[in-house]
Amino acid sequence: MSEYKYLKGQTVGVIGCPFSGGQPRGGVDLGPLRIIEYGLLDQLVDLGWSVEFDGHRKLDKLRPTYDPDIGKLKQPRFVSKVCREVSKTVESYVRKGQLALTLGGDHSLAMGTVSGTFAVHPDAALIWVDAHADINTPDTTVSGNIHGCPVSFLLGIAGKIEGFSWLKPCLKPEQLVYIGLRDVDPPEKKILRQYGIKAFSMHEVDKYGIGKVMEMALDHVCPGRDTPIHLSFDVDGLDPTVAPSTGTPVRGGLTFREGHYICEAISETGCLVAVDIMEVNPTLQDEVSIEETVTVGCSLIRSCLGETLL
Ligand SMILES: NC(=[NH2+])NCCC[C@H](N)C(=O)O
Ligand SMILES: [Mn+2]
Numbered sequence: 270m271s272e273y274k275y276l277k278g279q280t281v282g283v284i285g286c287p288f289s290g291g292q293p294r295g296g297v298d299l300g301p302l303r304i305i306e307y308g309l310l311d312q313l314v315d316l317g318w319s320v321e322f323d324g325h326r327k328l329d330k331l332r333p334t335y336d337p338d339i340g341k342l343k344q345p346r347f348v349s350k351v352c353r354e355v356s357k358t359v360e361s362y363v364r365k366g367q368l369a370l371t372l373g374g375d376h377s378l379a380m381g382t383v384s385g386t387f388a389v390h391p392d393a394a395l396i397w398v399d400a401h402a403d404i405n406t407p408d409t410t411v412s413g414n415i416h417g418c419p420v421s422f423l424l425g426i427a428g429k430i431e432g433f434s435w436l437k438p439c440l441k442p443e444q445l446v447y448i449g450l451r452d453v454d455p456p457e458k459k460i461l462r463q464y465g466i467k468a469f470s471m472h473e474v475d476k477y478g479i480g481k482v483m484e485m486a487l488d489h490v491c492p493g494r495d496t497p498i499h500l501s502f503d504v505d506g507l508d509p510t511v512a513p514s515t516g517t518p519v520r521g522g523l524t525f526r527e528g529h530y531i532c533e534a535i536s537e538t539g540c541l542v543a544v545d546i547m548e549v550n551p552t553l554q555d556e557v558s559i560e561e562t563v564t565v566g567c568s569l570i571r572s573c574l575g576e577t578l579l
């Protein structure tokens with residue numbers, strides 16, 4: 270197993286985040302419970318990790334009694350309070366030198382996870398694997414679902430939104446790289462171009478192959494292979510045949526191996542400090558498809574944490 274340069278020892282802090290407030294579908298809040306039930310923690314112990322897990326966060330307690338839309342944004346106060354809490358938790362694990370593993374929950378949680386990592390490692394790289402760019406601003410979002418907006422908040426281009434003042438801009442465009450994009454809203458494309466954000470869509474994955482894409486992606490955000498890395502992996506980055514049970518599936522995604530290769534290549538750098546596995550919704554499909562989605566979530570995590578094929 271490779272050495273992890275920014276960790277003290279080999280402990281993973283698991284943060285179960287049963288949260289669905291960043292989008293309209295119920296069930297994504299059951300993702301972390303299913304992943305744990307499936308035996309993730311024992312699998313990580315078998316890989317040689319010490320595991321710290323004190324149960325799933327009680328995020329529902331943070332739901333405000335009154336949470337009207339702000340502009341188009343839905344449940345903004347709830348999302349903000351939850352992400353603030355998650356941010357503190359991730360920060361505390363990363364500060365202790367543990368790998369912070371967040372199980373979502375919807376992808377709005379990344380406002381918490383990424384800000385938590387960057388509070389400790391302001392120079393870190395963010396690798397975002399997703400069908401979507403999740404970079405809508407409160408002005409450009411059509412859906413008003415905040416899981417489509419976390420990156421704009423992290424970059425500080427979301428403008429001032431009531432309740433979000435705790436979230437300071439922490440990410441510079443050059444610290445971010447996307448892999449797997451294929452459903453990017455027109456205003457999001459404009460933002461990606463305007464800020465010169467590096468993105469490897471499925472077109473580039475087809476053109477160069479995943480091996481070359483990972484080399485180029487790492488050259489961009491982690492050129493000396495010594496920059497701390499936060500991986501935020503939305504399982505809808507995978508093809509729906511591989512991860513069917515997710516809220517916003519898009520055809521033409523990463524294969525099973527391409528998804529795992531991304532995790533393996535990042536693990537090999539030894540620079541990983543935090544991982545998010547997001548948008549597993551174990552209610553949207555038949556039991557077989559749900560199990561496929563949960564198991565692929567677990568195996569992506571194992572690849573991040575050093576599992577190899579040989
Ligand atoms: N994390 C996700 N699955 N995001 C999907 C976002 C879809 C769309 N771009 C929106 O802003 O609503
Ligand atoms: Mn997505």
Ligand SMILES: [Mn+2]
Nearest residue numbers: 376399403503
């Ligand atoms: Mn996403």
